[in-house]
Amino acid sequence: xxxxxxxxxxxxxxxxxxxxxxxIAEVVVSTLIVLxxxxxxxxxxxxxxxxxxxxxxxxxxKTWRIEIGWTVATLIAFLALFAWxxxxxxxxxxxxxxxxEIYIVGKQWMWKVQHPGGQREINALHVPTGKTIRLVFASxxxxxxxxxxxxxxxxxxxxxxxxxxxxKADQPGVYRFECTQYCGDQHATMTGEVTVMTPSDYEHWLxxxxxxxxxxEQGESLFRQYGCSGCHGPNSTVHAPSLNGLYGGLxxxxxxxxxxxxxxxxxxxxxxxxxxxxxxxxxxxxxxxxQIGEDDLMKLIAYxxxxxxxxxxxx
Ligand code: HEC
Ligand SMILES: [Cu+2]
Numbered sequence: 001x002x003x004x005x006x007x008x009x010x011x012x013x014x015x016x017x018x019x020x021x022x023x024i025a026e027v028v029v030s031t032l033i034v035l036x037x038x039x040x041x042x043x044x045x046x047x048x049x050x051x052x053x054x055x056x057x058x059x060x061x062k063t064w065r066i067e068i069g070w071t072v073a074t075l076i077a078f079l080a081l082f083a084w085x086x087x088x089x090x091x092x093x094x095x096x097x098x099x100x101e102i103y104i105v106g107k108q109w110m111w112k113v114q115h116p117g118g119q120r121e122i123n124a125l126h127v128p129t130g131k132t133i134r135l136v137f138a139s140x141x142x143x144x145x146x147x148x149x150x151x152x153x154x155x156x157x158x159x160x161x162x163x164x165x166x167x168k169a170d171q172p173g174v175y176r177f178e179c180t181q182y183c184g185d186q187h188a189t190m191t192g193e194v195t196v197m198t199p200s201d202y203e204h205w206l207x208x209x210x211x212x213x214x215x216x217e218q219g220e221s222l223f224r225q226y227g228c229s230g231c232h233g234p235n236s237t238v239h240a241p242s243l244n245g246l247y248g249g250l251x252x253x254x255x256x257x258x259x260x261x262x263x264x265x266x267x268x269x270x271x272x273x274x275x276x277x278x279x280x281x282x283x284x285x286x287x288x289x290x291q292i293g294e295d296d297l298m299k300l301i302a303y304x305x306x307x308x309x310x311x312x313x314x315x
Contacts, residue, residue: 098134106144109186123192128202145181219303
């Protein structure tokens with residue numbers, strides 16, 4: 001929409017239009033205020049400069065009306081911008097349940113991308129148009145920040161948490177993404193390209209990758225490898241909760257609080273099980289922090305997500 005402006009970055013997402021409107025509105029309001037204030041300053045400086053003939057005869061009395069009017073008007077203008085911006089912020093950072101969920105691990109100095117079907121790429125991301133793409137981030141070392149300028153979306157990628165970001169791309173094309181948090185001497189090389197394809201091209205691309213196992217399937221074998229199934233499997237003798245139907249629901253904890261079973265919750269269960277306990281179960285879940293890397297963690301989480309729609313009858 002604002003493409004005719006010089007240096008305006010290309011844009012290809014719904015978020016982009018909304019963010020650009022806000023930026024333009026902020027620039028317009030700020031410019032109007034700056035022009036008014038500086039215009040008056042300059043006018044009066046010139047008019048009443050030393051030696052000018054302008055009449056200084058009748059000094060005006062102080063008018064509270066103008067002063068209060070001006071202060072309230074700017075206050076309202078900026079509060080309105082604040083409310084508008086807060087609304088957009090909440091919309092940008094509350095991820096809807098994506099049509100496609102893609103895992104991205106940031107590490108010095110690359111982005112490792114894993115698709116639900118098991119396809120992997122490095123410093124590249126292929127997505128179809130018209131679908132809500134949900135990105136789930138983890139960092140293997142330091143704080144990174146993932147930014148796709150053309151979509152106007154950006155999120156810090158912080159070690160020890162799973163951050164999420166979503167977007168919906170309109171037009172096929174190739175757009176740049178980059179790390180915007182200085183993260184070491186090769187930081188500048190932490191860039192890549194998002195390739196937005198039509199849904200049918202995307203299907204071809206997925207099959208061309210020729211992968212054997214989906215992410216969830218790889219997670220299932222890890223689930224056995226790490227011994228999770230020994231406790232959480234159907235034949236376990238340990239009193240541990242079934243993970244069927246867990247993802248996306250609410251979990252009641254021993255201390256009376258309730259948490260939503262999202263990625264961050266699953267991550268905490270596996271890496272920090274001693275900080276909370278699921279109500280009604282013994283606190284025997286072993287701590288896997290330091291043993292499971294980000295890659296494996298994402299596969300395990302993908303596996304647990306894939307159990308979301310299985311019946312939780314024996315839970
Ligand atoms: C020694 C048995 C045991 C092993 C091994 C084990 N867990 Fe657990 N797990 C438990 C128990 C008991 C709970 C419930 C009590 C608690 O929260 O500590 C639990 C809770 C959980 C929860 C939360 C479930 C809910 O209903 O909210 C998740 C997720 C989980 N475990 C995943 C795993 C994964 C993944 C592994 C393997 C990497 C694993 N567990 C290995 C015993 C185990
Ligand atoms: Cu980085």
